[in-house]
Amino acid sequence: MQTKFLLSEEQIPTHWYNVIPDLPGPLAPVIHPGTKKPVTPDDLLPLFPMGLIEQEVSRERFVRIPEEVREIYKIWRPSPLFRAHRLEKAIGTRSRIYYKYEGVSPAGSHKPNTAVPQAYYNKIFGTKRIATETGAGQWGSSMALACQMFGLDCTVYMVKVSFHQKPYRKSMMQLWGAEVLASPSDRTNVGRAILAKEPTNQGSLGIAISEAVEDAATHEDTRYALGSVLNHVCLHQSVIGLEAKEQMKLAGDYPDVIIGCHGGGSNFAGIAFPFVADKSAGKKVRLVAAEPTSCPTLTKGVYTFDFGDTAQMAPIAKMYTLGHDFMPPGIHAGGLRYHGASPLVSQLVAAGVIEAKAVGQLACFDAAVTFARTEGIIPAPESSHAIRVALDEAERAKQEGKEKVILFNLSGHGHVDMAAYDAYFAGQLDDFEYPADKVREALARLPKVELAG
Numbered sequence: 001m002q003t004k005f006l007l008s009e010e011q012i013p014t015h016w017y018n019v020i021p022d023l024p025g026p027l028a029p030v031i032h033p034g035t036k037k038p039v040t041p042d043d044l045l046p047l048f049p050m051g052l053i054e055q056e057v058s059r060e061r062f063v064r065i066p067e068e069v070r071e072i073y074k075i076w077r078p079s080p081l082f083r084a085h086r087l088e089k090a091i092g093t094r095s096r097i098y099y100k101y102e103g104v105s106p107a108g109s110h111k112p113n114t115a116v117p118q119a120y121y122n123k124i125f126g127t128k129r130i131a132t133e134t135g136a137g138q139w140g141s142s143m144a145l146a147c148q149m150f151g152l153d154c155t156v157y158m159v160k161v162s163f164h165q166k167p168y169r170k171s172m173m174q175l176w177g178a179e180v181l182a183s184p185s186d187r188t189n190v191g192r193a194i195l196a197k198e199p200t201n202q203g204s205l206g207i208a209i210s211e212a213v214e215d216a217a218t219h220e221d222t223r224y225a226l227g228s229v230l231n232h233v234c235l236h237q238s239v240i241g242l243e244a245k246e247q248m249k250l251a252g253d254y255p256d257v258i259i260g261c262h263g264g265g266s267n268f269a270g271i272a273f274p275f276v277a278d279k280s281a282g283k284k285v286r287l288v289a290a291e292p293t294s295c296p297t298l299t300k301g302v303y304t305f306d307f308g309d310t311a312q313m314a315p316i317a318k319m320y321t322l323g324h325d326f327m328p329p330g331i332h333a334g335g336l337r338y339h340g341a342s343p344l345v346s347q348l349v350a351a352g353v354i355e356a357k358a359v360g361q362l363a364c365f366d367a368a369v370t371f372a373r374t375e376g377i378i379p380a381p382e383s384s385h386a387i388r389v390a391l392d393e394a395e396r397a398k399q400e401g402k403e404k405v406i407l408f409n410l411s412g413h414g415h416v417d418m419a420a421y422d423a424y425f426a427g428q429l430d431d432f433e434y435p436a437d438k439v440r441e442a443l444a445r446l447p448k449v450e451l452a453g
């Protein structure tokens with residue numbers, strides 16, 4: 001009974017996989033928030049270095065990974081693929097459950113897979129400082145780590161409620177040399193305006209993105225970095241699925257269903273996109289994105305043009321959205337509280353290539369506890385959404401008398417989220433149902449985009 005399927009350092013992928021050539025139709029343009037016209041690479045230069053802009057619009061199926069990036073990937077890649085024998089036994093399934101584990105990175109999640117190349121392309125472009133946002137702190141700590149490795153300064157706007165509730169993620173960012181500000185802050189016009197109106201505002205991801213974008217746009221030596229959603233972020237995360245494909249071959253299996261939790265879409269894209277080409281070539285594989293019922297972007301949002309941030313400074317993209325000023329309830333999976341979604345994931349959901357499922361917070365913690373008590377690893381609250389859906393798939397196969405091969409991405413560990421587990425065991429967590437009224441209100445404020453032709 002083999003438990004771990006491992007690759008050698010030489011088997012770290014040499015190229016990232018870009019799903020754009022395998023999309024069922026053309027990708028909608030990204031729109032400038034001011035002019036409401038399609039953005040050009042020049043429009044993006046105040047925010048991103050040219051190397052990343054080129055990747056954002058690349059139509060190449062495979063993009064070479066720079067050796068400098070592969071060298072740093074060696075610290076934790078290739079990440080292990082596990083067969084969940086103990087979990088299978090505990091739930092009494094004949095299905096075979098595998099998981100790819102991204103919690104082995106120094107920051108404890110999949111986020112460094114893109115933070116490292118983003119820091120690299122900024123370094124060779126001449127950027128001195130990165131401004132970015134973070135919700136619960138996973139992305140901020142990954143970017144702080146990557147900046148440290150390439151000698152860049154790093155300013156992180158951290159959503160205020162998490163800044164106070166998650167002091168250890170803040171400590172990790174500071175240890176790796178970043179400056180961490182509670183957002184809304186008095187550092188930006190956006191932050192000052194919000195604080196003037198509402199001094200006790202606890203912040204949101206949309207507000208923190210606005211602050212980081214303003215910081216980058218108003219400082220010549222500074223660029224912005226985003227930890228999810230964008231095409232180049234999904235590109236970088238493809239190392240997860242490319243490795244998993246090789247590891248599934250070692251296991252002598254091919255997945256019937258692949259599952260990833262979904263916030264902005266990057267870890268899901270990472271595990272699922274390398275299998276999209278197989279699916280278009282006729283392979284029967286289901287790709288399922290797992291999201292919270294409290295922020296049900298893919299299952300209850302609309303597929304339309306919307307701003308990426310609250311203050312309407314970030315580009316407008318065609319995506320599933322709950323409205324750019326939708327404020328999700330305060331669930332513990334902070335990394336899944338985003339109003340929008342990757343345009344690539346969105347297009348594939350709209351085309352029926354990808355499915356989405358929404359799961360409640362309590363059922364996710366229940367799945368996480370079962371997983372930790374059998375497999376040993378304590379999952380991040382975000383990752384527990386993928387576990388919940390994997391367990392539901394196994395249960396369904398059992399009911400139907402079938403034997404399925406289930407693969408999910410365990411995007412991170414929960415060592416810095418133990419307060420959430422304490423709250424769960426103390427019975428202090430709630431399930432938030434679909435906040436229909438709040439979504440309806442937010443959707444009334446979508447931008448009007450008219451495309452020529």
Ligand SMILES: Cc1ncc(COP(=O)(O)O)c(C=O)c1O
Pocket residue numbers: 109110138139227228229261262263264265266267268334335336380382383411412413
């Ligand atoms: C552990 C973990 N998993 C998943 C996510 C969701 O992000 P994405 O959808 O970009 O993978 C986050 C975001 O912070 C995270 O920290």
